[in-house]
Amino acid sequence: MDKIPILRMGSFLLVTIQVDLYDRLALNLEADLVQMVQKTNARGVLIDISAVSIVDSFMGRIIGNIASMSKILDAETVVVGMQPAVAITLIELGLPLKGVHTALNMEKGMDLLKSMIDTPEEEANDQPLDDFVAE
């Protein structure tokens, strides 16, 4: 059975999805990831979906679920590298993925996570910057 590897990097978890997700795989990923967040006490989850070209409403919901579950376990989720076609599909399906942070690529996603996790007191002071980061 296929399994998507979850890598640990400091206080973050890295997931790169290299295959097209089918429902079973996505459900397993959701379960594994939540387990892993709890076990490693991770503060952030980075999901790279740059290789995913097909997405359906179920997949969109799974990503949303992962974000909400991680949030309850005090970890922020950032989805990076979404393809234009995938983004348009999700919007047309009516799934704007509220509550999920996004970034253009891995590097920017990492910066975003760091700014969210490491410097919470700075965010509170700098109001405009806070807006930008939270978007």
Added chain:
Amino acid sequence: MSFNTSQLLQKKKKYILELWMKNQLADEGLREDLISNEELRSQSEELINSLVGNLSSENVADINSDEWNPVIEILGGIAITRARQGFSPRETGSFVFSLKDALIQVLQEENKNDAKVLFAESLKISRIMDNLSIVTFETFIKGREEVILRQTDEIAEISTPVIRVWDGILALPIIGTLDSARTQIVMENLLQEIVETGSSIAILDISGVPAVDSLVAQHLIKTVSATRLMGAECIISGIRPEIAQTVVHLGIDLSNIITKSTLASALAYAFKAMKLEVRKTSTVLKSNF
């Protein structure tokens, strides 16, 4: 149509053509600037040949019969060409109607003594020609609509440029009304450009959008959401006071979208978000002139 009439028209083909050409040339709606007389003549001759050749006593009442297909095809071709060349509907219509006049005139000359036959045959000819003019108009309008559709496509294509205003900042001025099809093009162009340039901020400038209704607003929200999913931020700028008024009156919620009144303030916001600073230098640059 009696056997005789169909034979008669066959025989008098040349004469009908002459009559028809005379009618057309006498018409004040003749457009010598758009079509030469020789061309007009060859068009007319082709149509008459096909019409007279396919006319028989069986198919006269039924325009849908297969024997009429070649005539309709020729007529359709002529109508489409005329639509593209810029003929008016009246000019195109008179092309067919003047043929009717010519045909009736021939019938009149041949059946001078028998009013009953003349009436019956004229009625039949009228019916055919009326049907043919309906076909002409249908094709003419179809040709015009094609022209309009092609122009719409062209406008949609040329009016969605994505401009790179700064390293990592894209601007997309939207001119004209936003409908679903255009939103799709705008969205695709923008997202593609975001991927290619790795930009983290996109400014959607709607100063050129004449009116924002709930549908347009929904399209804007969709574009902004899609940009956010890609990991970039989207600012809507160029919101005129009237547009702000309509948006609020319609009860559209734009509160979770960053909106600015001018492109300049959107750019200033983008600079701030990217931690860039634009400031006056203390020393004036010395130029050579």
